[in-house]
Amino acid sequence: MEELTLKELEIAIKLRKEGKLKESNEILINLVNEYPDDPMINYQCAWSFDSLVLEKNAIQYYEKAISIGLPDKELRGAYLGLGSTYRALGQYEESQEVFKDGLVKFPQDKAMKVFYAITLYNLKEYSKAMEILLYTIAQTSIDENIKNYKKAIEFYSDKLDEIW
Known part of the structure; x- marks a missing residue:
């Protein structure tokens, strides 16, 4: 350039x-x-x-x-931007595909996981959306009460519909 x-x-x-x-x-x-x-x-x-x-x-x-x-930092931003743009336009399936592709390349990107969960919510995949959000909260929160219950939150993240 x-x-x-x-x-x-x-x-x-x-x-x-x-x-x-x-x-x-x-x-x-x-x-x-x-x-x-x-x-x-x-x-x-x-x-x-x-x-x-x-x-x-x-x-x-x-x-x-x-x-x-693009370099990784900008590529992450482009996946997040494109996925969010499709979601904002109501093109949820396209959004889901973009986020899936982005998460293959950047599996540890917490922000992308959260935006992916929002798309899953729009697709009425509520359980999977909640699982991703709960797990991400448990992994990233600095709140002492969340940290105290981290294992329980992670455990229940994919068991929200189970009754014991």
């Missing part, structure tokens, strides 16, 4: 962080038109559309960024 392009990308990201979403998006659209095969520009362009609540516009850029290849 040329130095000027990298500078423009940095400016667009800075503008997004400052809440200047439209200005950021305009720069990113220009960049993606000039460098359509750059995965980072596609990823940032997708993110900019999500920030503007224009999820439908984000999909093609997330998909392209993922297919071209």
Whole structure:
């Protein structure tokens, strides 16, 4: 990537962080038109559309960024962004597939697991959604009461419908 392009990308990201979403998006659209095969520009362009609540516009850029290849940190974000975008649009099956693919690549990603659980809820897979959420809470909570009952929460996470 040329130095000027990298500078423009940095400016667009800075503008997004400052809440200047439209200005950021305009720069990113220009960049993606000039460098359509750059995965980072596609990823940032997708993110900019999500920030503007224009999820439908984000999909093609997330998909392209993922297919071209991104460094792990950005790839995680792209899977999470694309899966969440599909979910927000009511495309739950597509969301589920994206999260499944993402979790194959990043099985320890707790945030992706939580967003996957939200999609499972939308698909009326309540037991599996609760299992993932309970297990994730047990694994990540710093709350002393949760920590005290960690083993019980983990044990019951996949047994919510059982009666003893």
